[in-house]
Amino acid sequence: MKLRDCRSHSVHSNHLKKKKVLLSGPESLSRLNQVLSTSDLATPALCLVEALWMLEKYNSRTKKSEALWKRANTLFPGGVSHNIRTFGMPTCNSYPPYISRGQDGHIWDVDGNEYIDWWMTHYSLILGHNNAAVKKAIQDQSEFGHHFGAPNEPEVRFGEQLQEAVPLLKRMRFTASGSESTMYATRLARAFTGKNLIGKSLGGWHGGNDALAYHLKHPFSDTPIYDGVSFDFNDRESFDMMLKNHGRDLAAVIVEPVIGAGGGIPPEPEFLRYIREETAARDIVLIFDEIITGFRLRFGTAGDRIFGAEPDLLTLGKAAAGGMPLGVYGGREDIMALAAPGAIGGQWVGGGTFSSHPLTMVAGLAVLEQLRAKKGDYSRLNNMGDSFRARLNEMLGEMKAPLVGTGIGSINFISHLRLRHEEPIKTPGQLGALFDHRQQDIFQGFLMQEGVFGYHGLGALSFAHTQEDVEKTLSAISRAIESMRHIKSKRK
């Protein structure tokens, strides 16, 4: 059976319906175990058995979320408007909490339960939830009407501020999402080079657009609709192989300076510089997707200023606009010129109805103003993340737990592996091969029950998180692992 099926709630439910099992609570376990032990789906269905034990506390205190989840499932495929927002809970026969409020590093669900938030709106909220200056900027702007679909002054001011912080943005365009930005950056590279093929890292997530949503999860299978090839980040041989086989046909290589959804993996020394040199030598456009790393690791971009490699184009989003919908793509003037209306040799790049939305522009201005003032504080935030991760990995080692913490600075992921792995994991390909999707979801469910909200294990710290949040998270992780062990020992 495919891994994908193990994660599917409906597979469990349909299977159980077929077997006529009535699930009424933990007391039905022995009956359920009996049925499942004879089942061809025994392994995935054990997710459900475990879930009946493990999320009892969570389920009993989230009744309003449960009711909303039931309604949502009659509206949205899988109950959600973004696949990631199930937070893996259906694997545990549960549901995500519905969030109604956020303040600094914490959020509250509709039932009033509090969580330490590591997800931080897909890593966007580097200043924390409900930032007073961002809120005021949005309120003030909305006094005048909130969008006109026309040029507006905040757009020019925000563009100037971004250009000052990221001088590589000789020209830029605003969009309403990261996915649009990477799509347009890719399209420009294709127009500029007259070639079609795109290269990206295994596991690299650049949004759901048709140019780039391939080779996302191990075993990284091919899908014919994408005109793309991949390499394993940090693996020069794999990069060389891609160039050897496809170098002449490549329009662009797009890569995150730190792999995000593919495992929170920072670049090995000189790796980004190496791909810069190799792409430049072949006139392949290099795009750095800084939608996570931009303004997160420092005030500005990371690829050039931390890791020493300058791309031709780059994309930004998330942290740069404090939780408002933003995408930015920009870079070299000669390439960006092809985005202009009627550009000779260009092709239609365009924009979108909600590009340079005034509420986003003023929110971005309020974010940049605060982040500029915190330039010197980034090292404190990064150290907080680095020391958290060191302690986490030490704790996981002492517990001999098959999990690993990865990341850099405030970016912190935890991956549940099939086995304890002592060597450092350096590439998304390695991580993908070791990753245990089902146990990851169950671990995530336990963390949720412990009041820690995250995905990819955790997510990102913000300037609003405290050392107390970090200490509580470490304790919650330890309890989550102990609970998983308890469940497994009960099952034996």
Ligand SMILES: Cc1ncc(COP(=O)(O)O)c(C=O)c1O
């Ligand atoms: C590195 C990276 N690029 C692009 C995207 C897509 O951005 P959006 O979700 O705003 O479309 C994401 C989103 O998670 C991302 O992490």
